[in-house]
Amino acid sequence: MAPRPRIPESLRDRPFSRREALDMGVTSRQLEGGFLLRLFPQVYILRDHEMTGxxxxxxxxxxxxxxxxxxxxxxxxxxxxxxxxxxxxxxxxxxxxxxxxxxxxxxxxxxxxxxxxxxxxxxxxxxxxxxxxxxxxxxxxxxxxxxxxxxxxxxxxxxxxxxxxxxxxxxxxxxxxxLDGGAMSVKESEVRIRLEFAGLPRPEVNVPMMVDGELLGIGDLLVRCVMLVLEYEGRQHAESPRQFNRDIHRYASFRNNAVEYLQITNEMLSRPRVMVTQVHHRLRALGYNGPAPVFGDRWDSLTAPIPRSVRRSR
Structure with a gap:
């Protein structure tokens, strides 16, 4: 069996080229050893390294x-x-x-x-x-x-x-x-654009919620016409104790100051029409009298290649 290659520390946790290795003193014979895996022509990695994207x-x-x-x-x-x-x-x-x-x-x-x-x-x-x-x-x-x-x-x-x-x-x-660069997460973007393409009011993203000059928290999405905050609850909110505690305090502040909010879970977002319908029901309960959601051409365009023109719902 070929001896374990003496790979420099700087090459042990990433892919490296043959030229890099030779320049650092690794021999051609060592590069042919069983402890290395060739990923591409003249590109190697330690065999026990777990590859990431x-x-x-x-x-x-x-x-x-x-x-x-x-x-x-x-x-x-x-x-x-x-x-x-x-x-x-x-x-x-x-x-x-x-x-x-x-x-x-x-x-x-x-x-x-x-x-x-x-x-x-x-x-x-x-x-x-x-x-x-x-x-x-x-x-x-x-x-x-x-x-x-x-x-x-x-x-x-x-x-x-x-x-x-x-x-x-x-x-x-x-x-x-x-597009809206205020969105802090891809899920916030998805909730926002699904609501908009269903014909509901376009939510504002990451809005400071102020009451009497006091900051209660940052609302993920705000439908300003009825002052409804939409909060996306991803897995990281439950798995991170720090984030979980922040959420508890923010929601308590919202309730104590009569700020209406609706939590959007990943399960809800996995059924987007149901999610949009639930948001619409909450908007109606708060006095919204605008159009109901339309799951027509514009909605369908979300999951199609970008057209030369964005068509409006029928």
């Missing part, structure tokens, strides 16, 4: 030539958002480079989008993402990128105008008006 993106990037740039949903995933499939890891390249590699895909283009030190810029990746994304996924991703200041609305709008020929440019212009 980020590790796969790193590994694929190491295997690519410098002219190939991390892009599309893979560039967004590299920022930390868990959305879509990791494989294939996507790259953009100018010209006719042909490189057959399992679990990686090359998008060829006549001109590169804007780049940063990681790959295409997040704004450029969002434009690319919108070429095939559903409306719902585009809103969730767009809100997330805006909230974390990975991009701005102006940056995306300018890019879609300057490179109007690029796949996704027309679709992203249809999505920009319904």
């Amino acid at each position: 980020s590790d796969w993106i790193t590994a694929a990037t190491l295997a690519m030539p410098e002219c190939a740039h991390l892009s599309h949903v893979s560039r967004i995933q590299a920022l930390g958002l868990d959305i879509g499939e990791i494989w294939p890891v996507r790259f953009t390249v100018v010209g006719d480079l042909h490189l057959a590699m399992d679990d990686a895909f090359l998008h060829r283009t006549a001109a590169l989008p804007p780049l940063d030190e990681v790959g295409v810029t997040p704004a450029a990746a969002f434009v690319q993402f919108c070429a095939t994304a559903t409306v719902l996924d585009a809103v969730v991703v767009g809100d997330w990128l805006l909230h974390r200041r990975h991009m701005t609305l102006g940056e995306v709008a300018e890019l879609s105008r300057a490179q109007h020929w690029r796949p996704g440019a027309r679709q992203v212009r249809r999505i920009l008006p319904v």
